[in-house]
Amino acid sequence: MTYVQVVALGRIGMRIRAGGRNPKRRGAVAAVVAAVLAVAVAPTAVAVPGPAPEPPRRQLIAGGHVDLAAVLLENGVLTVKGKSDSGPFDPAATTLNVTDAAKRPAPSSPAYDFLGVPGGTPIHVIPQAFQPDVLWAGWNTESVPRGALADNVVDLTLRAAHGPGRLEVYVSGTDGPERVFSSHDPAVRTARVAVPTHAHANWAFTAPGVYELEFEASATSISGSRLVSPPARYAVVVGPRSAVATTTTLSAIGTPAGLELTSTVTGGPPSINGGVPQGWMEFIRHTAARDEVVAHETLRGGSASLVLPADAEALAFTARFVPAADDLVARSQSPPVTNPGAPSGAVVTGVRNSYTQGEKITATALVTPQRPGHTVTWWTRKAGATTDRGTGEVLSLTANLDLHGVELAFDVRDQGGATVVSARPVVLDVRADVPTTTPPAPTTTPPDTTAVAPPKGASPATATTQPCVPTTVTRTAPPGEVEVVTDGHFDFGPVVEGGAFSARVKDDRQGSPVFRDPASYVFHLGDAARATPPPGSGLDFLGSGPVWTIPLTQRSGVPWLGWNTQHPSVLAAVKSDITLTLDKVDGPGELAVYGQDPFGGVGDRYFGTVAGFPRATTVPVGQSGVHVHAVWAFTKPGSYAVTFSIGGSIDGRQASAKSTLTFHVGPGDPKAARTGTPVVEQVGRTADGKECALPSGLASTGLDGFAVAGLVVAAGLLIPLGFLLTNLATLAGVRRRR
Structure with a gap:
C-alpha cells in the first residue's frame, strides 16, 4: 500500500472512531475504507512512495557487425534476438545508431524509384558490405540446427516499421536491386531464409530520426507443428543521436480531503510506443526547508495522478517525467503548481537532479503569497563567493562544469531594495558529456578438451589419458582427397603459428569454424556463378562476354569466399595493417576482385590482373580485425591457381607467408586442378607421439596453444554470412574506407 493511501486510511480510521455510537455513520465510513482498500490492491498502476527507479542502462551500438534478427530454436521454441561481435543483445534494451557516416545522395536511376525520394535527396544507407x-547490419539462422525445421527454412517477416521516413532493404546485383523488406510495400515484408544462413543487404532510411522495427520468425517443425516467434522490437536512431524533447504539465484540483494532482507528458519520438512516452512520473513537494519526492507512479497513456491530504507546509508541487528509455526520450519537469493552502515563503523550482554539460538550466521563482511590486534577484554562491545572476521570475543558465557544486537561490526585495524573503539554495550537479552506454564485453569459455571421434579421414584415436596436443604435419594430398566446394562460407587470411604467419581458409559450413590449409580445397564456380554484365553497368573491364563470379552476398550453389584478419592469434600479435598481395594468376583468363556501392556502382578495386586494378590491398587489424567480402570475377572457364603473399608485422617483426588458392571455373573436372598438393595440417599427438583425437573443431586448424584458448572468441567474431533469396548473379557492393 502506498504512503498516500496509508495517510488516507489513517484519517478515515479516525473518522470511524469519531462516529461513536452512530451505526449509519460507521457503516458509511467503513464502505469508504473498503473502497480505498480495493483500489490499493487492484492490479493497476498506483503511486509508490519515493523517487522513481533509475531507468535501465541501454546498450548503444553505432558501428561494427550486428545481426538485427538472429533466429534461434531452443527447446522447440522459435525466438528472434540481436547479435553483435561482442555477443548477444536484447533488442528491447538496445539502441542502434546509423550515423551520418552512412549518409549519401539517393540515386536518380528509375531502378531505385522504390525508395520514394527524388534523386539527390540525402538518405542514410547501411551498406551491404563492411565499412x-x-x-x-544483417540477419542469420546459424543457431537453428539443420534438420529441425521442414525444408530447413525460416520465414523472417518485418511485421511493422515506424519512423519519419521509409525503410527499404535490398540487395545490389547485375540486374539491378532486389528488394527484401519494405516499410511501405506490404508485398515486400517476408524473406524465406535457409538454415544455416547469415545475410547482409543495403538498409536505406529516407529521413533522419528514430525508427521502430519489429521482426518475427515463423517456420514448420520437422514434426509438422507451426512455430511463430514472439515479435522482437528494435529502436534505430538514424543521424545524430539525441533524446527527443518532452513536455510535462501538472494541474491541481482541490478535494474535500486535500489536493488531487494530475500530470501528463507529451512529445518523444512518434515512432516509439505510438508516440506515447513510457516511464514514471515523480511528484515533488516543495517547502521552505526542503524538496522531496512524495511519490512516483507508472505512466498510463502518458498520464499519472496523485491524491494528497491537506498540506499546511508545502509551498508548491511539480511533476517530473522519468523516461523508461532516457537515451531516446528526454526528461522534463512541469512548471510549479501553487499549493492552495500554502504558507508564506519562497522556493526555487524547475532545477533537475543533474545536467549534462551544455544543457539549459531553467529555474523558476515561486513566492507565496505573491508580492506585487517586489523584485526577484537571483544569485549563485561557490566557495563563499556570491555572483549576481540577474532579476526576473525565470533564470536560464547554460550548464558547464564551472557550475558543478554551485548553490543557486534568489532573494525577494521590496521597492526600497530590502530583502523580505529568501529562497533556500539548491545545489547544481553538472556532469561531463559521456557516451550513454557501452556494449558488453565478450565472454570467453575455456575450450572443451574432452576427447571426441577423429574427423573424417583421420586415423582412429588411441585411448589415452594424456593431453592431446595439436601437432603440425605436412603431407602430399592425392587429388582424390582435395575437397571440391560449391557452396558455403569461407574466409582466406592469416593465423600466427610459432611466431610466423600461415595462410588458412576458415570453413564455416558446419556452424563451428575450422581453419585449414588452402591447398585442401578447390573452389568450383559452376553455372550458378555465371553472369553477363549488361551494357552500361560500369563493368567494361570484364569484357563483353560471360563471367563467373563469387558475389558479395552468399548464394546457394556458389562458394562464398572473403578474407579477414580476425583470428585470435592475429589480434594478439599483430598491431599494424596486413597487406594481401596478388603475386600471380595462372589460368586461362583474367581475375578482378572489387566492390560495389549500395547503388550498383563499382566501388573499391582490391586486386586483379585486368587493366587498372592494383595487385595488393591493405587489411586493417585494430582491436577486432576486419571481415571483407567482395566480387571475385573470372573472365574465362578453366582452372586457376591464384597465389597470394600475406605481409605484416608480428610483435614488431616483419613477417610474410605465401599460399595458393585454386579455382575451377565452368565445366570440366575440378579435382584435376590440383595434383600432388602439399598440405599442412594439425593432427592430435600425445607426449609419447601416439595419435589422439583433438577437441571438436580443432583438427586441421593449424592452431597453436594460444589460438586454441581463443577459438571460442573467434567463433563469435567470425560469423559466416549466409545466402539470401535471389536468382541474381549478385555483384553486390562493398565500399571500404581506409
Whole structure:
C-alpha cells in the first residue's frame, strides 16, 4: 500500500472512531475504507512512495557487425534476438545508431524509384558490405540446427516499421536491386531464409530520426507443428543521436480531503510506443526547508495522478517525467503548481537532479503569497563567493562544469531594495558529456578438451589419458582427397603459428569454424556463378562476354569466399595493417576482385590482373580485425591457381607467408586442378607421439596453444554470412574506407 493511501486510511480510521455510537455513520465510513482498500490492491498502476527507479542502462551500438534478427530454436521454441561481435543483445534494451557516416545522395536511376525520394535527396544507407565507420547490419539462422525445421527454412517477416521516413532493404546485383523488406510495400515484408544462413543487404532510411522495427520468425517443425516467434522490437536512431524533447504539465484540483494532482507528458519520438512516452512520473513537494519526492507512479497513456491530504507546509508541487528509455526520450519537469493552502515563503523550482554539460538550466521563482511590486534577484554562491545572476521570475543558465557544486537561490526585495524573503539554495550537479552506454564485453569459455571421434579421414584415436596436443604435419594430398566446394562460407587470411604467419581458409559450413590449409580445397564456380554484365553497368573491364563470379552476398550453389584478419592469434600479435598481395594468376583468363556501392556502382578495386586494378590491398587489424567480402570475377572457364603473399608485422617483426588458392571455373573436372598438393595440417599427438583425437573443431586448424584458448572468441567474431533469396548473379557492393 502506498504512503498516500496509508495517510488516507489513517484519517478515515479516525473518522470511524469519531462516529461513536452512530451505526449509519460507521457503516458509511467503513464502505469508504473498503473502497480505498480495493483500489490499493487492484492490479493497476498506483503511486509508490519515493523517487522513481533509475531507468535501465541501454546498450548503444553505432558501428561494427550486428545481426538485427538472429533466429534461434531452443527447446522447440522459435525466438528472434540481436547479435553483435561482442555477443548477444536484447533488442528491447538496445539502441542502434546509423550515423551520418552512412549518409549519401539517393540515386536518380528509375531502378531505385522504390525508395520514394527524388534523386539527390540525402538518405542514410547501411551498406551491404563492411565499412569501418558504419553499422553493418544483417540477419542469420546459424543457431537453428539443420534438420529441425521442414525444408530447413525460416520465414523472417518485418511485421511493422515506424519512423519519419521509409525503410527499404535490398540487395545490389547485375540486374539491378532486389528488394527484401519494405516499410511501405506490404508485398515486400517476408524473406524465406535457409538454415544455416547469415545475410547482409543495403538498409536505406529516407529521413533522419528514430525508427521502430519489429521482426518475427515463423517456420514448420520437422514434426509438422507451426512455430511463430514472439515479435522482437528494435529502436534505430538514424543521424545524430539525441533524446527527443518532452513536455510535462501538472494541474491541481482541490478535494474535500486535500489536493488531487494530475500530470501528463507529451512529445518523444512518434515512432516509439505510438508516440506515447513510457516511464514514471515523480511528484515533488516543495517547502521552505526542503524538496522531496512524495511519490512516483507508472505512466498510463502518458498520464499519472496523485491524491494528497491537506498540506499546511508545502509551498508548491511539480511533476517530473522519468523516461523508461532516457537515451531516446528526454526528461522534463512541469512548471510549479501553487499549493492552495500554502504558507508564506519562497522556493526555487524547475532545477533537475543533474545536467549534462551544455544543457539549459531553467529555474523558476515561486513566492507565496505573491508580492506585487517586489523584485526577484537571483544569485549563485561557490566557495563563499556570491555572483549576481540577474532579476526576473525565470533564470536560464547554460550548464558547464564551472557550475558543478554551485548553490543557486534568489532573494525577494521590496521597492526600497530590502530583502523580505529568501529562497533556500539548491545545489547544481553538472556532469561531463559521456557516451550513454557501452556494449558488453565478450565472454570467453575455456575450450572443451574432452576427447571426441577423429574427423573424417583421420586415423582412429588411441585411448589415452594424456593431453592431446595439436601437432603440425605436412603431407602430399592425392587429388582424390582435395575437397571440391560449391557452396558455403569461407574466409582466406592469416593465423600466427610459432611466431610466423600461415595462410588458412576458415570453413564455416558446419556452424563451428575450422581453419585449414588452402591447398585442401578447390573452389568450383559452376553455372550458378555465371553472369553477363549488361551494357552500361560500369563493368567494361570484364569484357563483353560471360563471367563467373563469387558475389558479395552468399548464394546457394556458389562458394562464398572473403578474407579477414580476425583470428585470435592475429589480434594478439599483430598491431599494424596486413597487406594481401596478388603475386600471380595462372589460368586461362583474367581475375578482378572489387566492390560495389549500395547503388550498383563499382566501388573499391582490391586486386586483379585486368587493366587498372592494383595487385595488393591493405587489411586493417585494430582491436577486432576486419571481415571483407567482395566480387571475385573470372573472365574465362578453366582452372586457376591464384597465389597470394600475406605481409605484416608480428610483435614488431616483419613477417610474410605465401599460399595458393585454386579455382575451377565452368565445366570440366575440378579435382584435376590440383595434383600432388602439399598440405599442412594439425593432427592430435600425445607426449609419447601416439595419435589422439583433438577437441571438436580443432583438427586441421593449424592452431597453436594460444589460438586454441581463443577459438571460442573467434567463433563469435567470425560469423559466416549466409545466402539470401535471389536468382541474381549478385555483384553486390562493398565500399571500404581506409
